[in-house]
Amino acid sequence: MPRCFHLALLVTFAASAAAQTPSPKDSSVYAELAKAPPKAVARHNPLETDPDAVAVGHKLFDQHCAECHGPTAEGGKKGPTLIVPEVQQATPGALFWLLTNGVVRRGMPVWSKLPEPQRWQLVSFIKSLTPAPKPKSASEDSPRP
Amino acid sequence: MPHRLQPFAIFVVLLLFTAALPARSQESPYIVTYDHYLEEPGSLEVEYFSTFGTQRAGNDFHAFWTEFEYGATAWWTTELYLDGQTTFNDSTIFTGFRLENRFRLLQREHFINPVLYIEYENTSGADKILKEVEGHDVESDYTDPNARARQEHDHELEFKLLLSKTFKGWNIAQNTIATKNLTGGNPWEFGYALGASHPLALKASAQRCSFCRENFIAGVEMYGGLGDRYSFGLHETSHYLAPVVAWNLPSDWTLRLSPGFGLNDNSHRFLLRWGVSREFSGFGAALSRLLGGRP
Numbered sequence: 001m002p003r004c005f006h007l008a009l010l011v012t013f014a015a016s017a018a019a020q021t022p023s024p025k026d027s028s029v030y031a032e033l034a035k036a037p038p039k040a041v042a043r044h045n046p047l048e049t050d051p052d053a054v055a056v057g058h059k060l061f062d063q064h065c066a067e068c069h070g071p072t073a074e075g076g077k078k079g080p081t082l083i084v085p086e087v088q089q090a091t092p093g094a095l096f097w098l099l100t101n102g103v104v105r106r107g108m109p110v111w112s113k114l115p116e117p118q119r120w121q122l123v124s125f126i127k128s129l130t131p132a133p134k135p136k137s138a139s140e141d142s143p144r145p
Numbered sequence: 146m147p148h149r150l151q152p153f154a155i156f157v158v159l160l161l162f163t164a165a166l167p168a169r170s171q172e173s174p175y176i177v178t179y180d181h182y183l184e185e186p187g188s189l190e191v192e193y194f195s196t197f198g199t200q201r202a203g204n205d206f207h208a209f210w211t212e213f214e215y216g217a218t219a220w221w222t223t224e225l226y227l228d229g230q231t232t233f234n235d236s237t238i239f240t241g242f243r244l245e246n247r248f249r250l251l252q253r254e255h256f257i258n259p260v261l262y263i264e265y266e267n268t269s270g271a272d273k274i275l276k277e278v279e280g281h282d283v284e285s286d287y288t289d290p291n292a293r294a295r296q297e298h299d300h301e302l303e304f305k306l307l308l309s310k311t312f313k314g315w316n317i318a319q320n321t322i323a324t325k326n327l328t329g330g331n332p333w334e335f336g337y338a339l340g341a342s343h344p345l346a347l348k349a350s351a352q353r354c355s356f357c358r359e360n361f362i363a364g365v366e367m368y369g370g371l372g373d374r375y376s377f378g379l380h381e382t383s384h385y386l387a388p389v390v391a392w393n394l395p396s397d398w399t400l401r402l403s404p405g406f407g408l409n410d411n412s413h414r415f416l417l418r419w420g421v422s423r424e425f426s427g428f429g430a431a432l433s434r435l436l437g438g439r440p
Contacts, residue, residue, distance in 0.1 A: 055351045067426045101253040104219040112254050113182045115314045115347035
């Protein structure tokens with residue numbers, strides 16, 4: 001194969017390895033939620049009363065989101081935690097808008113390829129998340145003298 | 146299988162069966178048309194596709210290609226193709242490689258979502274994968290025996306504007322193709338591809354299942370040539386209509402099937418395409434660790 005092929009491969013891999021991914025701890029990643037237009041923010045989750053929506057959303061989260069946001073949504077190497085007030089206090093409409101549009105510059109792809117009902121199922125799951133109780137420290141466990 | 150294809154085949158098999166981090170995604174059923182969805186950042190998708198084609202005035206053929214599709218960022222996907230073909234009663238040969246890049250032009254979803262596609266092809270005249278049809282590509286171009294056809298070397302630059310929209314579960318995609326063969330002073334050639342698809346169910350079901358309707362996406366593709374710079378239009382061009390279906394398995398594999406039918410006398414009468422793919426997450430992080438960077 002010609003030398004230009006190897007060069008092109010090298011450039012491609014080097015560039016992709018250098019591709020910047022935002023730090024999951026960077027709080028500005030949540031600022032994207034505030035950019036949702038008012039009409040999107042006001043949308044209601046049509047599956048809010050669907051008893052299966054959270055369980056199905058959990059399954060979809062495992063399939064599509066856990067790789068970046070972690071299996072318990074507490075953040076991963078590439079994606080921020082979703083168990084924070086910025087996310088939990090956002091309206092379902094704002095979360096749906098963010099899922100649909102992604103945050104392409106910061107590495108989150110658009111998810112409009114998932115049909116709308118599946119995106120709402122994901123929103124149901126995300127809104128159901130509650131922070132895990134903090135493990136008690138050893139000093140709290142031991143009886144006081 | 147020719148001797149020099151064997152190491153490559155072994156590598157593909159090893160990669161498919163030993164990777165530890167498969168990823169599940171909703172893959173489009175299209176084989177020729179592109180929608181605006183790119184590979185997820187850091188993920189590598191390994192795909193194998195076959196095209197069986199009937200050939201009047203010549204031998205039928207089975208062309209095949211392997212794609213390594215990598216999501217460099219959320220707005221850039223890069224891809225390597227390795228092509229080959231078997232012409233019945235003739236031989237099996239490697240026919241070249243392609244390097245492809247797709248760039249998402251807009252940050253958010255819009256009424257129409259454009260993606261710029263740039264590809265470099267280094268193939269022989271015996272390449273028969275028919276990944277796109279352009280210019281005055283016609284069935285009779287494929288009748289030469291491999292020994293003669295492989296003497297021709299093509300260096301092509303191919304540009305596509307991919308336009309796509311998903312609405313109420315329907316994906317509609319349109320690709321405009323412009324190709325310039327850098328050898329031989331050939332003119333710019335043009336082509337098109339259109340696609341429409343819809344999942345069989347929009348809501349996901351709670352259980353993990355192989356045969357749930359939401360795992361299937363069905364659609365149709367139409368593609369063909371539009372002549373060249375000097376004779377733009379449908380004269381002496383070939384066109385195809387192909388139903389497509391994709392089955393996204395919970396075990397992380399995607400299967401695609403597409404019987405294609407030639408729409409005029411210049412087209413192959415029948416093309417049967419099928420493909421299998423699997424996506425591996427964390428490839429970028431592993432590569433970065435290998436190169437000594439942060440994951």
